[in-house]
Every structure is written in structure tokens, then in C-alpha cells.
Amino acid sequence: MSWAALAVALCLAAPSLGWWFPDTGEAMSSIGRRIDGLFYIILWITSIVFVGTQIALGYVLWKGAVKPAHEKATYSHGNHTLEVIWTVIPGIVLLFIAIYQMDVWAAFRMRNYAPGEIEAIAEVTARQFEWRIRYPAPGKPLMPMPQPDDVYTVNDLRIPVGRPVSISLRSGDVQHSFFVPVLRIKQDALPGTVIPVWFDALQPGSYDLVCAELCGWGHYKMKARVLATSEELFQKWKQEAVLLQADDGLQSASPAESTAADQAQTSTP
Structure with missing residues (x-):
């Protein structure tokens, strides 16, 4: 499963790297190229997270498959430390994306060539x-x-x-x-x-x-x-x-x- 997930992630990231597909959709405007940059950043973040979680899932499945049959399973009600970590990290990522895109949005709607400032x-x-x-x-x-x-x-x-x-x-x-x-x-x-x-x-x-x-x-x-x-x-x-x-x-x-x-x-x- 992890190999299939890795292949899917590489296919998604390939257009931005120009590996397999010709870049026929390049933005022909200055603000468009900045918008594309935002999409590529989000693509990289989601691809890394997707691949990482699938590799972790594959490792857990493999670890359970090779476990001796006579070994007893353990039950855990939860791990508060892990829960805090996987809650805080997505929050930090979303905050980074929100702050990073503000400059592009301001340039498009509020600064430089904002509507009304050019004829x-x-x-x-x-x-x-x-x-x-x-x-x-x-x-x-x-x-x-x-x-x-x-x-x-x-x-x-x-x-x-x-x-x-x-x-x-x-x-x-x-x-x-x-x-x-x-x-x-x-x-x-x-x-x-x-x-x-x-x-x-x-x-x-x-x-x-x-x-x-x-x-x-x-x-x-x-x-x-x-x-x-x-x-x-x-x-x-x-x-x-x-x-x-x-x-x-x-x-x-x-x-x-x-x-x-x-x-x-x-x-x-």
C-alpha cells in the first residue's frame, strides 16, 4: 500500500517539477505566477504528509504481520502527547499557509494595481x-x-x-x-x-x-x-x-x- 501511495504522490508532484508532463499551463500574468506558487507549496505539503502517513501505516501493518502469534496484544486507551502533536502540527501548517498567502492576496486586491488605481x-x-x-x-x-x-x-x-x-x-x-x-x-x-x-x-x-x-x-x-x-x-x-x-x-x-x-x-x- 505504501508503494502505491508513493507512486500516486509522485504523479501529483510531477507537473510542478516538469518530470513527466509538459508545462503547457504556465501562468501568463504576474499575479498568476504568484498564485501558482501558492498552489505548489500546498501540493508539496500535502504530498509529504500523505506519503509520510502511508509509510507509517505500512510499517504498522508490517510490524503486526511479523509479530509472533503467541505474543499477547496490548491495549492502550490513548496517548495524550501524540494527540497534542498531531493537533498542533496541522495547526502550525495552516497558520503558515494563511500568513504566507496574505501578501499575494494584498497585492491582488489592495496594493499596487488595486481596482480604481488604473484606468x-x-x-x-x-x-x-x-x-x-x-x-x-x-x-x-x-x-x-x-x-x-x-x-x-x-x-x-x-x-x-x-x-x-x-x-x-x-x-x-x-x-x-x-x-x-x-x-x-x-x-x-x-x-x-x-x-x-x-x-x-x-x-x-x-x-x-x-x-x-x-x-x-x-x-x-x-x-x-x-x-x-x-x-x-x-x-x-x-x-x-x-x-x-x-x-x-x-x-x-x-x-x-x-x-x-x-x-x-x-x-x-
Whole structure:
């Protein structure tokens, strides 16, 4: 039994050491890597305790099996010293984990880039069953109410890499959950509440955005992408999106509205 337990513990610890499994799930955000560090510490503690207890159990079973048959068994009501030891040690371990994680939690929620200290680049509204994103026009801040020159996308969140960014998270109907696994970001979206969420992307790439809260029959369809690019490409995309959106608006307008828009453009110096 002890050998089987040891094999299971090694399999659990192997991903963190990179022995048998490729590390394809490395966090791509600064806070995500610190969160991973907490998980690895807990994994090591639980693995050591699990292996140690299984080895002790195997030794007791082996000792009882080789005991002479004529030797009488002894009865013990308990050992207060051992009971205190195996109560105090888990308490110390839990206290260590609680204190050790406080710095990570404070950095994520209270210090450095706490929500409200950096300007929001977009408003993300979760609704059955899609993500609607509203960006301010280039050079303008994100306003609480939609503006005529705002840029809109669906299931496509663009962010710049190399710096922390913030979004305003909302829900248009029921409770959802904004979850980007590779960035280790997860935040519930509550109806009637605007929640600021900050994160960063360390490398360019396309990352999955999903809903982690069961929100209805189409919950499985709430998949989007977070596209992280350089600051230059991000700003260039916003400028192109503004022009493209304006062209789409003119094409979908009535003939009278299009004529009025053309006259306004010609009369502008």
C-alpha cells in the first residue's frame, strides 16, 4: 500500500517539477505566477504528509504481520502527547499557509494595481450567452454611459501586454463569472453591479475567456478570447475599429441619413 501511495504522490508532484508532463499551463500574468506558487507549496505539503502517513501505516501493518502469534496484544486507551502533536502540527501548517498567502492576496486586491488605481480600458458585459465589450475611442477615457464614438466587439477582448490593465465587469441579466484560466483571473459578474478587475498579460497571445458560473442552457457557448498584443498594435486596432464601425454605420443608415452625413462631411473645413 505504501508503494502505491508513493507512486500516486509522485504523479501529483510531477507537473510542478516538469518530470513527466509538459508545462503547457504556465501562468501568463504576474499575479498568476504568484498564485501558482501558492498552489505548489500546498501540493508539496500535502504530498509529504500523505506519503509520510502511508509509510507509517505500512510499517504498522508490517510490524503486526511479523509479530509472533503467541505474543499477547496490548491495549492502550490513548496517548495524550501524540494527540497534542498531531493537533498542533496541522495547526502550525495552516497558520503558515494563511500568513504566507496574505501578501499575494494584498497585492491582488489592495496594493499596487488595486481596482480604481488604473484606468479601465474596456467595459465587459456578460449576458446570455456572450460577452459584449465596449472600448472608448482612442485618446478618450471609458465613461460609465455609452458614447457615440465607443468601439464595440462581441467575444473579443483586446488588451496590451507589458502593463496592468483594468476592465469594468457587468452582467446584463443573471450571474456570470469572468474566467481567463491562463491569466489566473476569475471574478463573478453580478447584476446591477460594476466590478473593476485588473490583470496583466506577460506575453502576446490569444487566451480563452469562459464563463465559470452556470447561467442557463447556453452556458457552454459563452466562450471568447482575450487577444494580447503590443501597445502599438492595440492602439492601431482601436483606430481601425473606429473607422470601420463608422463605415458600417453609414452603410446601414437610410438614404436621407447618408446624404445628410455626406453634406456634413463636405461642409466641414
